[in-house]
Amino acid sequence: MNVVWVTGASRGIGKAMAQKLAKAGFAVALTARNATALHQLSDSIQQQGGNALVLPGDVSQPKVPLQIAEKILNSWKRIDTLINNAGIGIFKSILSTDVQEWDESLAVNTRSAFLCSKAVLPHMIENRAGKIINVISVAGQQPYPNCGAYCASKYAMLGFTDVLRNETRQYGIQVTAFMPGATDTEIWGNADLPRERMMTPEQVATQAVHLCKADANIMIEQVVMRPQGGDL
Numbered sequence: 584m585n586v587v588w589v590t591g592a593s594r595g596i597g598k599a600m601a602q603k604l605a606k607a608g609f610a611v612a613l614t615a616r617n618a619t620a621l622h623q624l625s626d627s628i629q630q631q632g633g634n635a636l637v638l639p640g641d642v643s644q645p646k647v648p649l650q651i652a653e654k655i656l657n658s659w660k661r662i663d664t665l666i667n668n669a670g671i672g673i674f675k676s677i678l679s680t681d682v683q684e685w686d687e688s689l690a691v692n693t694r695s696a697f698l699c700s701k702a703v704l705p706h707m708i709e710n711r712a713g714k715i716i717n718v719i720s721v722a723g724q725q726p727y728p729n730c731g732a733y734c735a736s737k738y739a740m741l742g743f744t745d746v747l748r749n750e751t752r753q754y755g756i757q758v759t760a761f762m763p764g765a766t767d768t769e770i771w772g773n774a775d776l777p778r779e780r781m782m783t784p785e786q787v788a789t790q791a792v793h794l795c796k797a798d799a800n801i802m803i804e805q806v807v808m809r810p811q812g813g814d815l
Protein backbone atom coordinates (compact mmCIF):
# COMPACT_ATOMS: atom_id res chain seq x y z
CA MET A 584 0.00 0.00 0.00
CA ASN A 585 1.27 3.47 -0.93
CA VAL A 586 -0.64 6.14 1.01
CA VAL A 587 -1.06 9.75 -0.10
CA TRP A 588 -2.76 12.33 2.12
CA VAL A 589 -4.29 15.10 0.01
CA THR A 590 -5.54 18.26 1.70
CA GLY A 591 -8.08 20.42 -0.10
CA ALA A 592 -9.46 17.31 -1.80
CA SER A 593 -13.11 18.37 -1.97
CA ARG A 594 -12.81 20.13 -5.33
CA GLY A 595 -10.45 21.64 -7.89
CA ILE A 596 -6.81 20.57 -8.10
CA GLY A 597 -6.89 18.46 -4.91
CA LYS A 598 -9.91 16.48 -6.07
CA ALA A 599 -8.30 15.84 -9.46
CA MET A 600 -5.10 14.72 -7.72
CA ALA A 601 -7.02 12.29 -5.52
CA GLN A 602 -8.88 10.86 -8.51
CA LYS A 603 -5.74 10.42 -10.60
CA LEU A 604 -3.73 9.00 -7.71
CA ALA A 605 -6.46 6.49 -6.86
CA LYS A 606 -6.58 5.40 -10.51
CA ALA A 607 -2.79 4.96 -10.42
CA GLY A 608 -3.14 2.59 -7.44
CA PHE A 609 -2.37 4.90 -4.51
CA ALA A 610 -4.54 4.79 -1.39
CA VAL A 611 -5.79 8.34 -0.81
CA ALA A 612 -6.66 10.02 2.47
CA LEU A 613 -8.99 12.92 1.71
CA THR A 614 -9.18 16.11 3.78
CA ALA A 615 -11.14 19.37 3.41
CA ARG A 616 -13.92 21.02 5.40
CA ASN A 617 -16.76 19.85 3.14
CA ALA A 618 -17.37 16.29 4.39
CA THR A 619 -20.24 15.67 1.96
CA ALA A 620 -18.04 16.40 -1.06
CA LEU A 621 -15.30 14.16 0.33
CA HIS A 622 -17.74 11.26 0.85
CA GLN A 623 -19.01 11.64 -2.72
CA LEU A 624 -15.43 11.56 -4.00
CA SER A 625 -14.55 8.57 -1.82
CA ASP A 626 -17.64 6.67 -3.02
CA SER A 627 -16.75 7.24 -6.65
CA ILE A 628 -13.12 6.21 -6.06
CA GLN A 629 -14.22 3.03 -4.30
CA GLN A 630 -16.77 2.21 -6.99
CA GLN A 631 -13.87 2.20 -9.43
CA GLY A 632 -11.89 -0.18 -7.23
CA GLY A 633 -9.76 2.44 -5.47
CA ASN A 634 -8.96 2.91 -1.81
CA ALA A 635 -10.01 6.12 -0.03
CA LEU A 636 -10.39 7.39 3.51
CA VAL A 637 -12.49 10.46 4.41
CA LEU A 638 -10.99 12.71 7.09
CA PRO A 639 -12.74 16.08 7.13
CA GLY A 640 -11.26 19.04 8.97
CA ASP A 641 -9.95 22.57 8.86
CA VAL A 642 -6.19 22.06 8.47
CA SER A 643 -5.40 25.62 9.50
CA GLN A 644 -6.45 24.81 13.09
CA PRO A 645 -3.49 23.75 15.26
CA LYS A 646 -4.73 20.37 16.56
CA VAL A 647 -6.56 19.15 13.46
CA PRO A 648 -3.66 17.98 11.24
CA LEU A 649 -2.18 15.89 14.04
CA GLN A 650 -5.53 14.24 14.75
CA ILE A 651 -6.01 13.45 11.06
CA ALA A 652 -2.48 12.07 10.65
CA GLU A 653 -3.09 9.78 13.64
CA LYS A 654 -6.30 8.49 12.08
CA ILE A 655 -4.53 7.71 8.80
CA LEU A 656 -1.77 5.89 10.66
CA ASN A 657 -4.31 3.95 12.74
CA SER A 658 -6.14 2.85 9.61
CA TRP A 659 -3.32 2.29 7.15
CA LYS A 660 -0.14 2.26 9.30
CA ARG A 661 1.69 4.54 6.91
CA ILE A 662 1.76 7.90 5.15
CA ASP A 663 4.08 7.87 2.16
CA THR A 664 3.22 11.27 0.74
CA LEU A 665 1.60 14.44 2.04
CA ILE A 666 0.22 16.89 -0.51
CA ASN A 667 -0.32 20.27 1.13
CA ASN A 668 -2.87 21.57 -1.35
CA ALA A 669 -5.60 23.25 0.75
CA GLY A 670 -5.70 26.92 -0.09
CA ILE A 671 -7.74 30.04 -0.60
CA GLY A 672 -7.34 33.00 -2.92
CA ILE A 673 -7.79 36.57 -1.72
CA PHE A 674 -7.47 38.53 -4.93
CA LYS A 675 -7.63 42.19 -3.89
CA SER A 676 -5.40 45.22 -3.81
CA ILE A 677 -3.34 45.60 -0.66
CA LEU A 678 -5.30 48.73 0.23
CA SER A 679 -8.62 46.90 0.13
CA THR A 680 -7.43 43.74 1.92
CA ASP A 681 -8.51 43.72 5.57
CA VAL A 682 -6.59 42.16 8.44
CA GLN A 683 -8.95 39.20 8.69
CA GLU A 684 -8.40 38.32 5.02
CA TRP A 685 -4.65 38.73 5.45
CA ASP A 686 -4.59 36.41 8.47
CA GLU A 687 -6.86 33.86 6.82
CA SER A 688 -4.67 33.72 3.73
CA LEU A 689 -1.57 33.07 5.83
CA ALA A 690 -3.39 30.57 8.05
CA VAL A 691 -4.97 28.45 5.33
CA ASN A 692 -2.24 28.61 2.73
CA THR A 693 0.89 28.64 4.86
CA ARG A 694 0.22 27.64 8.47
CA SER A 695 -1.73 24.54 7.38
CA ALA A 696 1.27 23.31 5.35
CA PHE A 697 3.48 23.82 8.40
CA LEU A 698 1.02 22.00 10.69
CA CYS A 699 0.39 19.06 8.35
CA SER A 700 4.10 18.67 7.68
CA LYS A 701 4.83 18.60 11.42
CA ALA A 702 2.10 16.00 11.83
CA VAL A 703 3.67 13.54 9.35
CA LEU A 704 7.36 14.21 9.95
CA PRO A 705 7.94 11.91 12.97
CA HIS A 706 6.51 8.99 10.96
CA MET A 707 8.52 9.83 7.84
CA ILE A 708 11.73 10.34 9.82
CA GLU A 709 11.25 6.98 11.52
CA ASN A 710 10.72 5.37 8.11
CA ARG A 711 13.68 7.22 6.60
CA ALA A 712 11.40 7.98 3.62
CA GLY A 713 8.49 10.15 2.57
CA LYS A 714 7.44 12.84 0.17
CA ILE A 715 5.95 16.23 0.94
CA ILE A 716 4.52 18.14 -2.01
CA ASN A 717 3.63 21.72 -1.24
CA VAL A 718 1.18 23.19 -3.71
CA ILE A 719 2.36 26.77 -3.94
CA SER A 720 1.80 28.74 -7.15
CA VAL A 721 3.77 30.77 -9.66
CA ALA A 722 2.64 33.56 -7.29
CA GLY A 723 5.14 32.10 -4.83
CA GLN A 724 8.04 33.62 -6.72
CA GLN A 725 6.51 36.29 -8.92
CA PRO A 726 4.41 39.30 -7.90
CA TYR A 727 0.96 39.84 -9.42
CA PRO A 728 -1.24 42.88 -8.81
CA ASN A 729 -4.25 42.35 -6.54
CA CYS A 730 -2.57 39.35 -4.95
CA GLY A 731 -0.81 40.89 -1.92
CA ALA A 732 -2.17 38.51 0.71
CA TYR A 733 -2.01 35.55 -1.68
CA CYS A 734 1.57 36.24 -2.83
CA ALA A 735 2.69 36.84 0.77
CA SER A 736 1.30 33.45 1.80
CA LYS A 737 2.81 31.66 -1.20
CA TYR A 738 6.25 33.34 -1.03
CA ALA A 739 6.28 32.32 2.64
CA MET A 740 5.33 28.80 1.65
CA LEU A 741 8.23 28.62 -0.78
CA GLY A 742 10.66 29.70 1.94
CA PHE A 743 9.17 27.16 4.31
CA THR A 744 9.38 24.44 1.65
CA ASP A 745 13.06 25.13 0.93
CA VAL A 746 13.97 25.04 4.62
CA LEU A 747 11.92 21.88 5.15
CA ARG A 748 13.89 20.22 2.33
CA ASN A 749 17.19 21.27 3.87
CA GLU A 750 16.22 20.00 7.30
CA THR A 751 14.78 16.65 6.24
CA ARG A 752 16.81 15.42 3.26
CA GLN A 753 19.15 13.68 5.75
CA TYR A 754 16.20 11.40 6.60
CA GLY A 755 15.49 10.45 3.00
CA ILE A 756 12.49 12.78 2.77
CA GLN A 757 11.75 14.40 -0.59
CA VAL A 758 10.22 17.89 -0.54
CA THR A 759 8.88 19.56 -3.66
CA ALA A 760 7.65 23.07 -4.34
CA PHE A 761 4.78 22.53 -6.77
CA MET A 762 4.09 25.77 -8.62
CA PRO A 763 1.15 25.84 -11.02
CA GLY A 764 0.02 28.85 -12.97
CA ALA A 765 -3.59 29.63 -13.82
CA THR A 766 -5.79 26.56 -13.50
CA ASP A 767 -9.53 26.50 -14.11
CA THR A 768 -11.03 26.01 -10.63
CA GLU A 769 -13.44 27.75 -8.26
CA ILE A 770 -10.56 29.63 -6.62
CA TRP A 771 -11.07 32.33 -9.27
CA GLY A 772 -14.69 32.91 -8.24
CA ASN A 773 -16.54 35.07 -10.76
CA ALA A 774 -13.40 36.77 -12.09
CA ASP A 775 -13.73 37.66 -15.75
CA LEU A 776 -10.83 35.57 -17.08
CA PRO A 777 -10.30 33.48 -20.23
CA ARG A 778 -10.89 30.08 -18.65
CA GLU A 779 -10.20 28.33 -21.96
CA ARG A 780 -6.57 29.50 -21.72
CA MET A 781 -6.09 28.02 -18.26
CA MET A 782 -4.73 24.58 -17.46
CA THR A 783 -7.26 22.02 -16.25
CA PRO A 784 -7.03 20.58 -12.72
CA GLU A 785 -6.49 17.18 -14.33
CA GLN A 786 -3.44 18.41 -16.26
CA VAL A 787 -1.93 19.80 -13.09
CA ALA A 788 -2.81 16.63 -11.16
CA THR A 789 -0.94 14.48 -13.68
CA GLN A 790 2.30 16.19 -12.67
CA ALA A 791 1.61 15.38 -9.01
CA VAL A 792 1.18 11.71 -9.86
CA HIS A 793 4.66 11.75 -11.44
CA LEU A 794 6.07 13.20 -8.22
CA CYS A 795 4.34 10.57 -6.08
CA LYS A 796 5.93 7.89 -8.26
CA ALA A 797 9.41 9.43 -8.27
CA ASP A 798 12.29 7.23 -7.16
CA ALA A 799 13.35 7.70 -3.53
CA ASN A 800 16.90 8.75 -4.46
CA ILE A 801 15.93 11.80 -6.52
CA MET A 802 15.03 15.25 -5.16
CA ILE A 803 12.65 17.08 -7.46
CA GLU A 804 12.95 20.45 -5.80
CA GLN A 805 10.55 22.51 -7.85
CA VAL A 806 7.95 21.90 -10.52
CA VAL A 807 6.76 25.03 -12.33
CA MET A 808 3.95 24.81 -14.90
CA ARG A 809 2.02 27.47 -16.76
CA PRO A 810 -0.55 27.49 -19.53
CA GLN A 811 1.26 27.14 -22.85
CA GLY A 812 0.40 30.77 -23.70
CA GLY A 813 1.91 32.05 -20.45
CA ASP A 814 0.29 33.96 -17.60
CA LEU A 815 -3.20 35.30 -18.23
Ligand SMILES: NC(=O)c1ccc[n+]([C@@H]2O[C@H](COP(=O)([O-])OP(=O)(O)OC[C@H]3O[C@@H](n4cnc5c(N)ncnc54)[C@H](OP(=O)(O)O)[C@@H]3O)[C@@H](O)[C@H]2O)c1
Pocket residue numbers: 590591592593594595596597614615616617618640641642643668669670671672691692718719720721762763764765766767768769770771
Ligand atom coordinates in the same frame (compact mmCIF):
# COMPACT_ATOMS: atom_id res chain seq x y z
N1 LIG B 1 -6.38 27.39 -9.54
C1 LIG B 1 -5.22 28.01 -9.77
O1 LIG B 1 -5.06 28.75 -10.75
C2 LIG B 1 -4.05 27.75 -8.85
C3 LIG B 1 -2.78 28.12 -9.32
C4 LIG B 1 -1.68 27.92 -8.48
C5 LIG B 1 -1.85 27.35 -7.25
N2 LIG B 1 -3.10 27.01 -6.83
C6 LIG B 1 -3.20 26.42 -5.49
O2 LIG B 1 -3.76 25.14 -5.61
C7 LIG B 1 -4.42 24.80 -4.39
C8 LIG B 1 -5.82 24.29 -4.71
O3 LIG B 1 -6.54 25.37 -5.29
P1 LIG B 1 -7.76 25.17 -6.31
O4 LIG B 1 -7.49 26.06 -7.45
O5 LIG B 1 -8.05 23.74 -6.52
O6 LIG B 1 -8.91 25.90 -5.44
P2 LIG B 1 -10.36 25.43 -4.98
O7 LIG B 1 -11.07 24.76 -6.10
O8 LIG B 1 -10.98 26.62 -4.35
O9 LIG B 1 -10.07 24.32 -3.88
C9 LIG B 1 -9.48 24.65 -2.64
C10 LIG B 1 -9.52 23.44 -1.75
O10 LIG B 1 -8.95 23.79 -0.48
C11 LIG B 1 -9.86 23.38 0.54
N3 LIG B 1 -9.72 24.23 1.72
C12 LIG B 1 -9.83 25.58 1.80
N4 LIG B 1 -9.65 25.98 3.05
C13 LIG B 1 -9.42 24.87 3.80
C14 LIG B 1 -9.17 24.62 5.17
N5 LIG B 1 -9.11 25.63 6.06
N6 LIG B 1 -8.99 23.34 5.59
C15 LIG B 1 -9.06 22.33 4.71
N7 LIG B 1 -9.28 22.49 3.40
C16 LIG B 1 -9.46 23.74 2.95
C17 LIG B 1 -11.23 23.48 -0.11
O11 LIG B 1 -12.15 22.62 0.53
P3 LIG B 1 -13.27 23.05 1.60
O12 LIG B 1 -13.83 24.38 1.15
O13 LIG B 1 -14.23 21.91 1.53
O14 LIG B 1 -12.55 23.12 2.90
C18 LIG B 1 -10.93 22.95 -1.49
O15 LIG B 1 -10.94 21.54 -1.49
C19 LIG B 1 -4.39 26.06 -3.54
O16 LIG B 1 -3.34 25.98 -2.60
C20 LIG B 1 -4.11 27.16 -4.54
O17 LIG B 1 -3.49 28.28 -3.96
C21 LIG B 1 -4.19 27.18 -7.60
